[in-house]
Amino acid sequence: MKPYSLHSILFFLLFVPLLSIAQSSDPILIQAVRLFDGESVKDNMDVFFENGKVVRIVPHSPEHKANQVIDGRGKTLIPGLINAHVHIWFPMHLQEAARAGVLTVMDMHSSSYSIPILKAFQDSTHYASYLSAGPGATVPGGHGTQFGMPTPTIDSTKSAKSFTLDRVEGGSDYIKILREPSRPTINFSQIDTVIATAHENDKLAVAHISRKKDAIQLASSDLDGFVHIWFDQVSTAEEIDTIAKGEQFMVPTIITNKRVLDYFKTQGRTASSLNFEELKAEVQKLHEAGITLVAGTDPPNFNINYGTDLLTEIELFVECGLSPLEALRTATGNAAKSFRLKEAGRLKEKGPANAVLIQGNPLEDIKAIRNIEKVWKNGQLVK
Numbered sequence: 210m211k212p213y214s215l216h217s218i219l220f221f222l223l224f225v226p227l228l229s230i231a232q233s234s235d236p237i238l239i240q241a242v243r244l245f246d247g248e249s250v251k252d253n254m255d256v257f258f259e260n261g262k263v264v265r266i267v268p269h270s271p272e273h274k275a276n277q278v279i280d281g282r283g284k285t286l287i288p289g290l291i292n293a294h295v296h297i298w299f300p301m302h303l304q305e306a307a308r309a310g311v312l313t314v315m316d317m318h319s320s321s322y323s324i325p326i327l328k329a330f331q332d333s334t335h336y337a338s339y340l341s342a343g344p345g346a347t348v349p350g351g352h353g354t355q356f357g358m359p360t361p362t363i364d365s366t367k368s369a370k371s372f373t374l375d376r377v378e379g380g381s382d383y384i385k386i387l388r389e390p391s392r393p394t395i396n397f398s399q400i401d402t403v404i405a406t407a408h409e410n411d412k413l414a415v416a417h418i419s420r421k422k423d424a425i426q427l428a429s430s431d432l433d434g435f436v437h438i439w440f441d442q443v444s445t446a447e448e449i450d451t452i453a454k455g456e457q458f459m460v461p462t463i464i465t466n467k468r469v470l471d472y473f474k475t476q477g478r479t480a481s482s483l484n485f486e487e488l489k490a491e492v493q494k495l496h497e498a499g500i501t502l503v504a505g506t507d508p509p510n511f512n513i514n515y516g517t518d519l520l521t522e523i524e525l526f527v528e529c530g531l532s533p534l535e536a537l538r539t540a541t542g543n544a545a546k547s548f549r550l551k552e553a554g555r556l557k558e559k560g561p562a563n564a565v566l567i568q569g570n571p572l573e574d575i576k577a578i579r580n581i582e583k584v585w586k587n588g589q590l591v592k
């Protein structure tokens with residue numbers, strides 16, 4: 210028996226009876242609301258939910274009726290948000306996310322044992338849906354091996370190919386690569402094998418980086434996305450151009466860098482990395498070069514939470530020069546497109562009724578995203 214199987218069984222016995230599975234609901238009409246569907250905005254719309262789905266999105270009419278009518282005037286309806294960089298071990302963190310309107314979380318390195326446990330909450334109303342890379346691709350002593358959980362390593366216990374096949378077999382939704390030269394790190398030939406094996410098995414491959422030169426090198430590989438921005442050096446226009454040609458998406462995790470820099474400040478130390486203004490300028494350059502930006506926050510690192518800190522990341526994108534509309538896309542449509550998610554991050558007819566009702570207009574003032582009035586998952590109110 211594997212050491213974790215008993216643990217997993219206990220977990221199921223403890224939590225599964227508590228799962229509240231979405232049930233069919235009365236038709237709900239959110240009336241005369243401003244709708245951001247993950248891509249674009251329409252004013253004065255009537256949105257109908259029924260049996261957990263969005264059944265109709267039409268221009269407002271006073272004739273429209275439903276059992277439950279919610280006045281949407283002065284409010285904005287947006288899709289359930291996606292956090293594209295988290296690390297989660299406990300179901301309570303899925304709850305913390307859902308309460309803040311974050312209905313999809315994407316784990317970027319954890320244990321394979323938690324995948325089935327956390328995925329069991331997929332249809333539970335008060336929990337975010339969980340997607341996971343499982344353990345990231347690393348080498349003995351490399352980044353990811355220091356957290357005290359069993360971590361398979363390439364070329365010690367596994368070849369790059371068999372490591373990746375194990376992830377596919379173990380239920381990983383995408384493959385994470387940990388390129389971190391402050392420790393022993395995976396080399397580019399191993400990375401190419403991981404990417405090729407991921408693609409042969411219809412999985413995306415994304416990479417942790419911290420150095421600009423690794424971003425430049427990996428831009429010419431078949432990698433699909435970066436899940437951190439570099440923070441060692443300012444880039445030139447030529448380098449940004451090279452990176453943009455790779456067409457990888459970028460989850461910069463701006464808040465993570467901010468927390469590190471804030472921590473250094475409290476210690477009276479200067480970080481040997483970009484300062485926060487320089488870092489934001491790097492994100493702005495990527496945006497101006499047409500690189501798709503995606504929101505992610507990397508909790509629980511640096512005490513980042515699983516819920517409202519994603520709203521901070523969206524606000525930080527505005528500080529990096531994105532419009533509020535572009536910033537909202539980073540946690541909805543951009544994340545969905547980048548990770549090829551079929552239903553998350555969008556509000557459309559026949560799609561799930563996963564939505565957040567906000568008092569005010571975040572498209573004018575992004576700070577309004579904090580005024581969350583209601584969150585629905587599959588048409589059920591999250592509490």
Ligand SMILES: [Zn+2]
Pocket residue numbers: 294295296317318507
């Ligand atoms: Zn991380």
